[in-house]
Amino acid sequence: MQYRMVAAAVLFLVFASVRARAQNKTVAERLGYPADSKLLIVHADDLAAAHSVDTASFEALDKKSITSASIMAPCAWLTEVASYAKDHPDADLGLHLTLTSEWKVDRWGPVSSIDKVPSLLDPTGYLWPEALPAARNLKPEEAEREIRAQIERAIALGIHPTHLDSHMGVLFSTPELFGVYVKVAHEYKLPFLAVRIPNAPAQLLSVLSEKDVILDSVVMANPTVHANEWRDFYVNAVKNLKPGLSEMIVHLGHDDAELQAVTVDHPDYGSAWRQRDFDFVTSPEFKKALEENHIILVKWKDLKKLVN
Amino acid sequence: MQYRMVAAAVLFLVFASVRARAQNKTVAERLGYPADSKLLIVHADDLAAAHSVDTASFEALDKKSITSASIMAPCAWLTEVASYAKDHPDADLGLHLTLTSEWKVDRWGPVSSIDKVPSLLDPTGYLWPEALPAARNLKPEEAEREIRAQIERAIALGIHPTHLDSHMGVLFSTPELFGVYVKVAHEYKLPFLAVRIPNAPAQLLSVLSEKDVILDSVVMANPTVHANEWRDFYVNAVKNLKPGLSEMIVHLGHDDAELQAVTVDHPDYGSAWRQRDFDFVTSPEFKKALEENHIILVKWKDLKKLVN
Numbered sequence: 001m002q003y004r005m006v007a008a009a010v011l012f013l014v015f016a017s018v019r020a021r022a023q024n025k026t027v028a029e030r031l032g033y034p035a036d037s038k039l040l041i042v043h044a045d046d047l048a049a050a051h052s053v054d055t056a057s058f059e060a061l062d063k064k065s066i067t068s069a070s071i072m073a074p075c076a077w078l079t080e081v082a083s084y085a086k087d088h089p090d091a092d093l094g095l096h097l098t099l100t101s102e103w104k105v106d107r108w109g110p111v112s113s114i115d116k117v118p119s120l121l122d123p124t125g126y127l128w129p130e131a132l133p134a135a136r137n138l139k140p141e142e143a144e145r146e147i148r149a150q151i152e153r154a155i156a157l158g159i160h161p162t163h164l165d166s167h168m169g170v171l172f173s174t175p176e177l178f179g180v181y182v183k184v185a186h187e188y189k190l191p192f193l194a195v196r197i198p199n200a201p202a203q204l205l206s207v208l209s210e211k212d213v214i215l216d217s218v219v220m221a222n223p224t225v226h227a228n229e230w231r232d233f234y235v236n237a238v239k240n241l242k243p244g245l246s247e248m249i250v251h252l253g254h255d256d257a258e259l260q261a262v263t264v265d266h267p268d269y270g271s272a273w274r275q276r277d278f279d280f281v282t283s284p285e286f287k288k289a290l291e292e293n294h295i296i297l298v299k300w301k302d303l304k305k306l307v308n
Numbered sequence: 309m310q311y312r313m314v315a316a317a318v319l320f321l322v323f324a325s326v327r328a329r330a331q332n333k334t335v336a337e338r339l340g341y342p343a344d345s346k347l348l349i350v351h352a353d354d355l356a357a358a359h360s361v362d363t364a365s366f367e368a369l370d371k372k373s374i375t376s377a378s379i380m381a382p383c384a385w386l387t388e389v390a391s392y393a394k395d396h397p398d399a400d401l402g403l404h405l406t407l408t409s410e411w412k413v414d415r416w417g418p419v420s421s422i423d424k425v426p427s428l429l430d431p432t433g434y435l436w437p438e439a440l441p442a443a444r445n446l447k448p449e450e451a452e453r454e455i456r457a458q459i460e461r462a463i464a465l466g467i468h469p470t471h472l473d474s475h476m477g478v479l480f481s482t483p484e485l486f487g488v489y490v491k492v493a494h495e496y497k498l499p500f501l502a503v504r505i506p507n508a509p510a511q512l513l514s515v516l517s518e519k520d521v522i523l524d525s526v527v528m529a530n531p532t533v534h535a536n537e538w539r540d541f542y543v544n545a546v547k548n549l550k551p552g553l554s555e556m557i558v559h560l561g562h563d564d565a566e567l568q569a570v571t572v573d574h575p576d577y578g579s580a581w582r583q584r585d586f587d588f589v590t591s592p593e594f595k596k597a598l599e600e601n602h603i604i605l606v607k608w609k610d611l612k613k614l615v616n
Binding site for chain 2: 051052055059075076077078079080104105106108111112113115116124125153156157207242250254256258262305
């Protein structure tokens with residue numbers, strides 16, 4: 001098996017290049033916008049991982065500070081998100097397919113029967129804590145079984161997912177896992193997060209169909225961004241957006257006792273980080289930057305129409 | 309199968325009467341106290357169910373406001389409790405064997421492989437939310453498999469349980485389940501919560517051994533106690549303790565955003581309730597009542613020596 005592992009923060013960039021021009025049109029044109037529009041999905045990850053993450057994300061969805069979010073089905077708070085989804089049928093909620101359990105004191109296992117997915121479990125019986133050991137150990141057929149179980153669990157609770165993506169990029173980390181991810185997305189007729197890269201291997205491209213929507217870029221804060229540069233990082237990212245389809249991935253939460261405990265000893269993507277992301281996406285500065293740079297906000301729901 | 313179901317709050321009282329006088333001695337005498345001593349375990353339930361529950365319980369253990377506590381192995385915060393247990397090897401921590409998942413938006417499944425314990429799952433795939441449907445549906449052999457898995461999971465994480473009890477009393481609700489509970493406790497050489505009742509059926513008594521320690525009474529707040537009578541309820545309970553071995557079961561937590569969400573729409577044993585319990589057990593009034601009534605605090609660890 002071929003591994004293409006990098007730091008978890010940029011894992012999701014490591015795949016899939018294809019000129020996704022069904023009928024020779026850009027995604028913007030397929031959605032009815034001028035060909036060179038700057039389209040942006042503003043997306044919160046990790047719903048259901050903690051109540052603090054849920055409340056911050058629900059508030060940002062309600063305020064239209066973000067367009068979309070995705071849900072971790074194996075986590076304890078899934079029912080809370082399902083309840084929100086039922087009360088907000090227009091909310092653009094996908095599944096953040098989860099094959100890792102990365103925090104120190106708050107852990108989760110798979111949705112599947114554990115004896116059917118032994119390669120997904122670390123020695124303590126939870127999902128692997130990091131993307132690298134996960135990708136090294138898990139068998140693609142067991143990953144497939146688990147992501148199907150996560151989708152079915154969400155549907156059974158009344159969630160109608162609008163898209164799929166991958167927690168910590170595990171499903172982007174080998175061609176085999178990427179193949180499983182795309183196959184399942186196709187079967188469920190769901191768009192999925194995949195980002196254009198130059199010179200993508202033929203093995204990756206071969207699983208894609210002409211209708212698939214491939215993103216041109218992703219913006220996400222990373223550990224090199226200092227806390228006091230948060231606003232500038234995002235405002236500059238908005239200014240620098242090129243024509244095409246981009247996603248800004250944020251991690252929302254309130255910096256409270258629960259989230260500080262969940263993310264203990266892990267400042268990257270930790271509690272204060274998530275508060276900063278929440279503060280930025282709900283700020284007038286963000287709204288202003290989007291307006292001044294003529295950014296068109298789109299949802300995965302819009303893209304779902306294109307792949308069906 | 310014979311059901312003996314009552315409200316969950318008193319379920320744990322519904323079983324087991326035996327004169328537990330090994331060598332014709334009372335438990336107090338077996339522990340080296342005068343025969344008519346008033347022995348009390350002050351016990352917090354539900355560790356690992358929420359971070360808020362954990363921090364309140366750890367604080368009460370550290371202050372010696374409570375003597376003992378028990379842990380829910382299927383819950384998300386088990387690793388947090390395991391970490392505390394490693395740092396506090398003298399802490400008296402047992403397992404709160406868990407066959408229900410009773411909250412509205414924060415749910416959990418079994419530790420076992422779900423295809424090995426299908427009778428434990430409600431239609432959404434989590435453990436049954438109430439003791440009654442749990443007891444009606446679950447097969448004793450699957451309950452046994454699950455409680456063994458919970459004990460093994462805790463041990464694997466470095467917890468050395470001092471005793472066993474049963475979340476929401478599910479394991480006290482039928483003679484078959486009680487039999488499984490006692491059998492597993494005997495195998496692990498652990499004392500277990502069981503309370504003397506008059507005229508207990510022979511089927512219950514037959515599983516007990518002469519060494520088993522049976523409690524004479526249990527004190528627990530229930531929904532008939534008004535919030536403003538909390539202190540009086542407990543102080544009177546302490547005053548009214550009879551000679552023998554009793555347990556005061558409390559449910560600790562901080563009334564914060566996480567716990568309010570966990571216990572949403574469920575004031576009984578809810579967030580404010582747990583704060584009241586915490587405030588009482590850590591109060592000077594409680595300490596004074598124990599002293600004035602000559603209560604001897606004991607731990608499950610002390611009882612563990614008697615059953616081995």
